[in-house]
Amino acid sequence: MDALLPQTYLIGLVVILAVAAVAVGRQVWRVRRDELSLARLEQQGGAQTSSPADLYELGSAQLRKRLYGQASDTLRQALKRAQAEGEPPEAVALIENALGFTLAAQTNYKAAIPHYRKALQAKADYPVALNNLAFALEKQLKVDEAREAYEQVLNLDPDNRTARRRLNLLGGRSKAA
Numbered sequence: 001m002d003a004l005l006p007q008t009y010l011i012g013l014v015v016i017l018a019v020a021a022v023a024v025g026r027q028v029w030r031v032r033r034d035e036l037s038l039a040r041l042e043q044q045g046g047a048q049t050s051s052p053a054d055l056y057e058l059g060s061a062q063l064r065k066r067l068y069g070q071a072s073d074t075l076r077q078a079l080k081r082a083q084a085e086g087e088p089p090e091a092v093a094l095i096e097n098a099l100g101f102t103l104a105a106q107t108n109y110k111a112a113i114p115h116y117r118k119a120l121q122a123k124a125d126y127p128v129a130l131n132n133l134a135f136a137l138e139k140q141l142k143v144d145e146a147r148e149a150y151e152q153v154l155n156l157d158p159d160n161r162t163a164r165r166r167l168n169l170l171g172g173r174s175k176a177a
Helices: 004-043 052-064 068-084 089-105 109-122 127-139 143-156 161-170
Strands: none
Touching (some): 052 068, 052 089, 089 109, 089 127
């Protein structure tokens, strides 16, 4: 019985260290992948030769690295290029939503709202953009508009936990509940 306690302690310690090692390894792998992706995309020749998809990917990598100013510039270039090349509305919606997210991450919610609205004009059934719009409206203290946007999200996706949670915090009741 006395020998069982130290063995249990050591096994528990090894398990905890193994879990920590796996978590750290995954994080290092993600950071490394983002760094390589960012370096590869920046080396591809810049904005003059990049396609809207490449610019969007670069902007997304910059967003993951929290380089919001650079991501904003890159996504603006991607948007101009996508509109000039006649990309499908879904692609424009993705870029507009990412640009709005970049501005919102810099707490510029007023500037983010028009981008979310443009994303929804390009693709009306886009719950992520609706969620982002509602959150930005909420931050601008436009609670009724935010509540309405969260309800629209729940109409599109009744299982959307984010919209349900935010709507409950706003004191609204969803129609889908």
